Amino acid sequence: MVYKSKTQKTYLLSPVALFISCVLSPFAFADDTSLEVIDVHGHAQNKHLALGSSESLLSDLGVDFSAAGGVSNLPILNGLMGDRVKVLVDGADVTAACANHMNPPLSYISANQITSYNVVAGVSPVSAGGDNIAGVISVNSISPEYSNSNELDWHSGYVSAKYSSVDNGRKLGVGARLASDTFSLNYQGSFSDADSYEDGNGDVALDTLYRAQNHSLTAAMRDDKQQLVIKLTHQKIPYQGFANQYMDMTDNTSYGAIAQYKRSFDNSELEGQVNWHSVKHEMGFFSEEKTGMMRMKTDAQDISTQLKWRIALNKSSSILLAQEYYNYRIDDWWPGIEGSTMMGPNDYVNINNGKRERIAAFAEYESQINTKLWLNAGVRIESINTQVGEVQPYNDGMSMMDMDDMSDMGSMESMTMSDTSTDNTVAAQNFNAGDRDKTDTIVDANLLINYQITNYDELQFGLARKNRAPNLYERYSWGVSNMATTMIGWYGDGNGYIGNPDLGVETAHTLSATYIKQAKDDGWRLSTNVWYTDVNDYIDADIVRSFNSYDLDNTARNILQFTNVDAILYGAKIDLTANIYESKQLGNWQLHANVTNTRGKRDDTNQPLYQIKPLQTQLGISQQMGRFENALSWQWVDTKTRVDNNRFENQTDSYSLVNLSSKATWDSLTLSAEVSNVFDEYYQLPLGGVSIAALKQDSSNGFEQLAGQGRSFNVSISYAF
Template identity: 70%
Template sequence: MNNKKISQVNYLISPLALLISAILSPFVVADDNSLEVIEVHGQTQNTHLALGSSESLLSESGVDFSAAGGVSNLPILNGMMGDRIKVLVDGADVTAACANHMNPPLSYISSNQISSYSVVAGISPVSAGGDNIAGVINVNSIAPKYSEGSDLAWHSGYLSARYRSIDDGRSVGVGARLASDTLSLNYQGSFTDADSYEDGNGDLVIDTLYRAQNHSLTAAMRDQKQQFVVKLTHQKIPYQGFANQYMDMVDNTSYGVVAQYKRELENSEFEGQLNWHSVKHEMGFFTPEKMGMMPMETDAEDVSYQLKWRLNLANKSTLLLGHEYFDYRIDDWWPGIEGSMMMGPNDYININNGKRQRLAVFAEYESQLYEKWWLNAGMRVENVHTQVDDVQAYNDGMSMGGMGGMSMGPNDAVAAMAFNALDKERDDTLVDASVLLSYQITHNDELQFGLARKNRAPSLYERYRLGCWQYGHTNDWRYGDGNGYMGNPELDAETAHTLSATYTKSAKDDSWRISTNAWYTDVSDYIDADVVRNLNTTDDASLDRNALQFTNVDATLYGVKVDFQASIYESKQLGDFQLKANITNTRGTRDDTNQDLYQIKPLQTQLGLHQKIGRFENALTWEWVDNKKRVDHNRFENQTDSYHLVNLSTKASWNALTASLEVTNLLDEYYQLPLGGVSVAEYRRDNAQGFQQLAGQGRSVNIALSYAF
């Protein structure tokens, strides 16, 4: 803990501390921030120019994103996305409560609210989080600040605004803090509104409009040895377009509570956290850019706790012990439409009283073995229990013909009866282990090795998702490919074995630095999808889409990343110039067919020239992405051409005021997003062109202001 020492001898919350310590003392956990392998990026006062989604922040740390809604893009690490990545918001595990992942964890926090974040791709320590095989992203907004005085008074605040020309996007962020030497109250809010954007040809990319607001209120109190924090959150998204899905979000309303307690004990530290998050989610249609009528509703709740104890041992060693429990509940149903032959008269019950419960313990040892050697090793054991109740079709015997050239396939009622006859309880035991070893060759050379076994149990939608006819299939569109997906109750948990090596070298005067990372992951029971049948009944192959069912296969993924930065010129007249560059290449295939995995980004390179002179910070960056030829044929994944983007930006600060101007895609180049999926919205408007890849944004002039007070 980084609490300041105060002169008072009495403890502000001693009775509470004694009660919690007595209850929780048998359990212990580690502070993830103590791990040297985690790079944390922080925000300080008056750096709230970043508004909207956290994508711009996390992209700088090597996170790719699969296109979805304006605030709901899905992160990708080492070629893997979605549930394979553990995303924690203020340490809380929030589950996407939608078959299509329209409300992923990162959609519940705006970038102006983020005080720090960490990205650990591939080999993450067991204390960072379980039930993942790709890595851990942790974004944090809880950062209490206190004053020197004993009276609660004004501490600080900010007001930020941003405008984007490409989609007429308007964003506003606000923060206000009251503090004393023992108390801290902090409010942060954001509002974002945007129309559909234009591509490099000046054409409208329809159904990419959205509106969202996020609010949080954090109260903290401390004394010499402990701190207690409670954070309340609320989000409201009245609408969000999803161009690569068949439906849109027409409401997402959530409330959350996070309670954290930290205490310094003799030669140890204790931390406990309670989390509650509830969401009501609805899909449908709201814009003339994509018309339709078919409501879908979801109610979900996450309740969890984490208990951690860090023990300081001899010889600069620590032992981190932890216990965690997660309880996720969800109901997913599609209300019947009165008078409809296909969507009625019953409600279509997709996930009925769904439960996913995780119980975990872990132990992690960290030590400075010798002068040049550092070790982190740990083991984690989890039990994951999943269960659902019986489901229901729209009616008891609908067997339709064709619709829109798509085959309706088997009867939903028959599929529901077969599903209800199954034993629907499943248990998975996950055993994770990781070893991270660092060797300081010289003061300017470091070598790191990592080896990990990680596991992920199937999600409720992967395991229990019902669906047979067109809507039954295509109402699970999380991949943005226009295909439909069915669950598989017999799915096994994924098990990944990853080997990673990183070499870092820097100049003696720190004028340059280069880091090279190579990694290899072998996944047993990787959850992919096999073709059940083709849904297209016409002779036009451009309209082909498949009905797919989740299945276990073995897969292999590997890649190389190189980062370089150097100070290239310094002068009083022209300022300081720095060059930054990186290159990333990732591959992934199924072992049984050598089929390329879905949404693997092709070779990409970034080069940036940065200047700092006086109060100004300027940057000229160039990004090049190779053509995408390795595609998943089961999903009819499109190939994409190579492209390059040039961006120009400048930022200046005058004490409390910070202003920025940037031009993204300066050359207004047209390009298709290799991870964007297909434009279902365009297909539904005019299917003559088939399923075209979603286009990226054209040139945009962005202006932002932030005033701290």
């Protein structure tokens, strides 16, 4: 979807191109005049009523989500998921440090902490971020506020709470700020706790429970030319269920620090940022809803630096020059189980001293050529190096699993293992003897044009070449046994995956066009967007062999190996906003409607790509009357028949959801009540993957699709002081 985005005025600001600052900067350079931009969705205000996952905010901007844990769903843009979507949190690039991507970047920030967020789908400028082909999601919590006094004193604070009946969910958010005219100190925290939710039939969706907390402390200093910001973060997730994975999260403890510096000169602006993020992550079992003994651990660290210099060429044109460095390190090992002949006596070393290093430089030109024409063009060059050390299996002489020890894993009982190709000992020897150091050089380029046909008609055009290098798990997951391979993969499909050291870089060529028409009296606005993406060396997976844990017709799964293929994705979106009624007695009534359709397929087989959402429509009516805001929405999702057969992707039936909400705001108090899925409809999530937790409880139903949430009564309160 395409919206106009305006960036709020902040400190240290001079007239520069707002497109770059809106998309990239945690706090933007701006002036009083905002510039309409291409393919950016944005909001600049948050009243802290939103709590928990940021999914509730981003879904309104056209972001779909692949189901994972309660705070760890993976974003999808234009049919592309995982690392293909670049996610920046306060401008920092944080890598998912897990073979199942249980700790993606968005899981490290809660909705109440977010002050602005933007989505650039498909054609994004090179300054928005590299190493992606789907687009960029940027969420920001750094927004220093100062007072008029030279004394440091209380500035503002809030406390928010939410309860949801469908999962007995309890969420709490708090914030407090001290400020003077030159210094700002801000704390924000959140806590979430939920049981496994119920579906529309009243049955528990097993293993969807979670608990999480996030904390941040931000200090900012300024004078009339410059600003320095330092932010410290901490997250603790003691447990989080993953219904569509063979294991759960039993701990995720992270610490982070960000330092940002900005300085303005007469005709230029300098911005620098340093980021450090460290996480210790553990997988295992914690609930009777899915049991077992196996453990997996990762230790990972992200370090990055960014330096940007924007030079004003004249009043309407500027050039941005930048250099970026990213260094990601990870160790991934699976502790041996004492007394086990299958998972012992050694630790299974999956990724040993893994490194993914990026060095990037880019130049971007931006100009308001005349009153009708705006242009953005840029080129980015990156060198990406990946490497890992030698690995080891659980033991050095076992070519076949001991079936008596399958209960140690707790998820794949009675696997049949008779092929010597499943010998992890041989696989480790071959892997250690091979080339484990790869360097890729990639070039991104973009062209964005906005033409104002009339005061009420806009034409937006975008063309981009974008690249993404393989992540460490796609390239270096070396295990070949059924157990080892099913520990790899963020798809929630129950299959197993083998890495491929010879994977090449994904290269996407995307064309996007948008036409926007609005009424002369601003009574309505219509936006239509079409896009087409041709991906060379798309990283998909081909079947190596099959296995069947339960020897039933509906419990077969595949072992796949990552491979490069060519693929095509395309789609269309229509958005309409219209004022439909206004009176003093009944307030302002507005209509919101959109339709989205996405397709994707492999070129070699014409097989649909995995997890492409079917046709969907949304229709909503909102009313604003004084301090009250009411909304009624209807969402319809078509039957999903285009599925990836290599992954045994399930078809899903069409469904409709109706949601009703009401909010009232007084000076400092906001109350909200809503009913989601009003008619308690049972539906299966088209992007939900399969419920492995349900399979383990009752294998007779096979790999059923994960069901969505049933009716929920939700109440929220936020008090500012």
